[in-house]
Structure formats: C-alpha cells, structure tokens
Amino acid sequence: MTQKIPVLQDPTPPFATDGKFHVRLIEGFFQNLRRLTTWPLIALYFGLVWVQVDGQPILFFSFEQRRIHLFGSLLSWHDLPLLAGLMIAGSTLLFFVAVAWGRVWCGFACPQSIWTWLFIRIEQLTEGRANERARYDGSFKSARLLRRLAKHGLWVLLALLTAITFTGYFVPIREIVTAGASLQLSMTMVTWLLIMTALTYTNAGLVREKICLHACPYSRFQSVMFDQHTLSVSYDAGRGEPRAQYRNADENSGDCVDCGVCVQVCPTGIDIRDGLQAACIDCAACIDGCNSVMDKLQRPRGLIRFASEQQLKGSTSPLLRMKLLGYGVIMIGAITAVSYGFTETKSLLVEVQRDRTELFTRIDPNRLCNQYRVKVEGFSDEIDIVRVSLSEHTRFQLLGPTDIDLRDSSSTWLPFRICSTYADPVGEKLDFVFTANGVSTTKATTFITQRM
C-alpha cells in the first residue's frame, strides 16, 4: 500500500530555543552535488541579466515595449499564453521528477532552498558554527552583537543584489545601476527595490523552512504523486532500530547511535527517523551527516539513503512503471505542444481599428472616406519596412503611409483613410494587406457608407 506523507505540524528542531534552531553545515557527496547544481544556477541568475547578443538582451520582459526577449526569440505580449504553456510544461517535468525521485527539485534547485543555504553560509561565516550560534543565541556581548550586525548587513546586501537583479529582467539593468549610482532612481523604483529586498531578506534569512512547510503548494502535491516506488531520502529503520547511544549499545542494538547529527544538519528541522514527512525537501544533508558518522564507526554507509518504500522492505522498485510512464507521456506532450507553439510565433503583429467617432466623412457629393488607426509591430530583426495596401479593391483608395519603417514607428498607432466614389453597398468588407520581406499578412475591416 502506498504510504502517504504525514504532515507534521510541529517538528521538533535541534537546539530548540523558542522554536528557533541553528542548522549545522555538513560536507559530503550530496553537498558537493548540490554545489554542482546551485552555483551554476546562481551564476545564471546574476549573470544572464547582463548578457546581450547583437545589442539585444538575452532574457528580458519589457513592459514598455510589450515584448519578451527569450534566448534569441522575440515574443510579443500576445505570446504570453506561450509562456504560461512553458510553465505548465515545466510543472509536468517537475511532477515526473517527483514521481521518480521525490522532492529533489526542492533540495537541489529551488530558489528558496538555494537562497536559504546562501544565507546560512553567511550566518556561519559571521557568527560561527551551529553549536556556537546556539550557545550565544540571545547574548548581548558586544563582540556577538558586532558579528550579528555583520550577518544582517551581509544578508541585506545579498537581498538588495537579488532584488536589483530580479528587477533587471523587467527594467534595463544598466539603467537601474546608472540611476542608482547617481542617486536618481525614481520613488517607484526605490519602493519596489525595498519591497523586493525585504521579501528576500525575510524569506531566506528569517522565515526559511517555514515557506517550505506552510507556503509551498508543492509539498502538498507530493503526497499525491509519491508511490511505494518513489525514491526519497529515507531512514532504514530495520537496520537502525533499536537505536542506542554508542556507549550503551549491545548486540541487539541497531546501527543508529542516536547521535542526532541527521537532525542537526536538517534545514527544515525535522528528524528523518520519524519517517517520510512533508517537511523533508530531499536535500540529502542528513545522508551526508549520517554517512560521516557511519564512516567513523566503520559501519556501512546508507543507514539514511535515497530509497523507496519497497526497497526499505527488501523488495525492488522497477525503473519504469505505469504512473511514471503516464506522467512521462503528459510531460512529453506538454513540451511538444509548447515547442510547436514557439515555431508558430508571428514575426509581424498588426492591428486595425475603425475610428468610432464618425462612421464616414463625405468629402464631396460622390466621395466618402472612412478613418482607421493601424499599429504594426515587428518581432524580428530582419523586418524593417512594412508595405501597407488594400486587397484587390481597385475602386478604393488608401491614404496614409504606405511604407512603415518599424525602426521609427513600431508600437505607435498610425492614421489611415480609405476613400471611395461608390456608395453601394452599405458596409463592404475589405482587407488591409501588410507585406514585409515578401510575406503578406491581411487584416479584415469594413468600409461603411450609405446609399445615395
């Protein structure tokens, strides 16, 4: 039977002081693996915002120009559903990974975890290791206060850099930095940066694991996605129990010496020996911690390890199974649909609106004109000039800029007139034709007149 993940509302943290605990950093195979995932992700986050190719940002969401630069593709605001599709495809990938390997995303790649680890590293750098921090918690000695001040100062600095970088994906980063250096940032920008800084500082510095425990919906989903073959960080109770401290152990004792290392290194403050829990983010710190203890005791590693429920019972877990295949098919379908969507994006967007203030203007007894507003937006560097014409209606005359230079007039509404000496019939359909680089796009509209 599939084991559901119990939601522990009140996990007992190590070094508990008013619900606060100090995470002990550990070294080991999985922590090195985490470095391989987190440092490149951090470098990408802080670096991509500065990268330009041919003068264009590689990743940028421009509210002003209503366009998105996405790794060489130029998308319009109309393509936002495509981004939503991209996120859905990403979610299906996440679900697929969760069925196979549990919450490895949370432990190894989630921004909340990554920033929390960064903040903990700063904490260790300034205030010392976990036991030292616990010993002096609440101390008002001036040396401790100075170290605490340094910690909060570095936290604020990192939070501010994070906020500036995040904003740089929506407002040109060079403009923000230049304006900031010359103290010319607008009040709106200052307020926004302060809010983002405060959020980052609070999330990664103060609230930390509580986001994973209480705010992240993913931890709730996982109890549905997990099955008895899902690999997750697990304690081998069959081998470890009955636990006994090393000096009290006898031949009936299990391998767990109740040293508490696995609890001290846990960033969410839980005891993995209590079983599978929603608060566990599969960061594997407890595996490294316990392995280091087993090494010292010259016992086999793996008392805590990535294992499925079935594997802990001594059975095997198949690599391929129906649930995993099902999620795999959904994931491939979603990724294929989004990839197809990207190939179908338009490089030219046109909008035509009739002037609603008057249906038509009579310029002489036999001649009527209708007014239109036209907007042409190009989403390719190869399109400069767009020719505007009318489809096969020789009796209509188009008045307005026939060649639109997108370098000058992209995103602005341009006035056009269509005139005709004919007055029949009322409300004739016709098409605007927009031609760029030999490719034409049409936009239907109506010519309104009256019987004379």
Ligand code: SF4
């Ligand atoms: S129980 Fe282990 S894997 Fe889970 S969050 Fe704690 S340290 Fe990480």
Ligand code: SF4
């Ligand atoms: S680190 Fe290993 S030996 Fe120590 S308490 Fe945890 S499970 Fe037991």
